[in-house]
Amino acid sequence: VSVSAEDGEQLANKTTLSMDSINNEVTAISEAITVIDQIAFQTNILSLNAAVEAATAGEAGKGFSVVAGEVRNLASRSAEAAKEIKELVEKATVKANEGKNISMKMIEGYNELKTNINETLSLIQGVESSSQEQKTGIEQINDAVSSLDRQTQQNASAANLSNEIAEKTQEIATKILSDVEEKEFVGKHDMTTKE
Structure with a gap:
């Protein structure tokens, strides 16, 4: 689009140069017409003088x-x-000047168009940059969520292991109590009364 605007601007510049050239030619024609007008005026005066001379010459004139x-x-x-x-x-x-003015307005229009295109491209680049930043942010969030998920799984694993250890400990304690009840030893009855 920017290239098309530049092509249009170059064409308008060429048109302006052509209009200037036409104006120069028109000026030259106008000067030539002024000379022709002066010659016609002088010829008219000479013809009047010749008519006066012819009248004074009588029949011969x-x-x-x-x-x-x-x-x-x-x-x-x-x-x-x-x-x-x-x-x-x-x-x-007048028409050449109007054409030149139109060409100048076209050049201004193309300049504005190029400015608008450049501003639009700048906005697009800004959006692209923001999108890239958002993508990076999303990737960081994904990494954090993955890390949190791994940590949660490790915690769950540790909790399961702790639960298994607690269950084993309970089994061992129950077995010890059961063994203690079955066996006879000195001070056994003192232990049960303390409880």
């Missing part, structure tokens, strides 16, 4: 007057065409 009128019409049409082209160039400049 009539043909020249027609040519001067056509030159004036041509200059006027050139000025009008230059004006229309200039308007188109200005619109193209």
Whole structure:
């Protein structure tokens, strides 16, 4: 995902550079149109001067007057065409700037996306680290429970052994008492009266 965001950012950067290049070309066209407009203006003035000269020449200047009128019409049409082209160039400049602004916003969006991706990856790594710590804790608890179980079994074993010893001791004591009762010896009756 991060690679796709970087690819998108690079594409937006290329688009921005293309828009800058278009703006540079549009500026050059605009300058050329200004020159054409100035030439059309000067041609129009020259045609007016030529028409005045043709009028002062009388009958001999009539043909020249027609040519001067056509030159004036041509200059006027050139000025009008230059004006229309200039308007188109200005619109193209506005659109190129809008495209550049969109590209800049895309770059900002991709930067935010990369930041969000990095934050998400950081969170995932944090969760992974916490999971590992929990796993270690669970393993330690399991070890403690196993140790407690072993200790409990050892205690149960020791209790069983103690019980067996107590039972054996009881048997021996009972047998001794039984043997004592059956046998006759000095002081036997003194023992039974003390009890």
